[in-house]
Amino acid sequence: MRLDFTSFYQSEAPRLVRTVSLVTGEPVLAEDSVAEAFARAWSRWPEVSSHQQPAAWVMRVALNEARSRFRRRAVERRKAAMIARPEATYDPQPQVDRQLWDALRKLSRNDRTLIALRYVADLSQAEIADVLGLRPGTVAAGLSRVRHKLGAALGPTYQEELT
Numbered sequence: 001m002r003l004d005f006t007s008f009y010q011s012e013a014p015r016l017v018r019t020v021s022l023v024t025g026e027p028v029l030a031e032d033s034v035a036e037a038f039a040r041a042w043s044r045w046p047e048v049s050s051h052q053q054p055a056a057w058v059m060r061v062a063l064n065e066a067r068s069r070f071r072r073r074a075v076e077r078r079k080a081a082m083i084a085r086p087e088a089t090y091d092p093q094p095q096v097d098r099q100l101w102d103a104l105r106k107l108s109r110n111d112r113t114l115i116a117l118r119y120v121a122d123l124s125q126a127e128i129a130d131v132l133g134l135r136p137g138t139v140a141a142g143l144s145r146v147r148h149k150l151g152a153a154l155g156p157t158y159q160e161e162l163t
Contacts, residue, residue: 022116037062056131103153111146
């Protein structure tokens with residue numbers, strides 16, 4: 001069944017932005033990456049809408065776009081450090097639950113991606129495997145490992161929510 005792009009965008013965009021925000025730890029970067037992914041989906045809508053899971057296609061593009069932006073920004077910061085005064089730069093961080101964000105930042109990008117796709121995007125293990133190009137068993141093992149890491153870092157306050 002071919003989806004209407006507007007309906008697809010309205011139903012999927014908020015979830016994708018939240019997911020990519022968790023992966024990157026940067027809501028503004030997430031919004032930009034998801035917007036770019038939807039723009040690419042729009043330009044290929046006949047093809048994308050025929051996919052079994054078009055949201056997985058957009059998610060993959062958004063995550064790849066975020067990675068590309070991280071790489072570009074790393075180069076920009078290295079170059080900027082040579083010419084800018086470090087004390088004059090400002091990089092806002094999300095003002096959310098610090099303990100949770102601190103624990104998430106300590107995880108690898110791959111681990112954050114697993115958590116974001118499972119708990120923010122609410123994808124099944126099979127869907128995560130499809131998005132990331134992994135085997136479902138690899139996803140299950142990775143989620144179990146990451147839940148234990150987060151449980152240890154966050155303590156009993158968050159334990160129930162992650163299991």
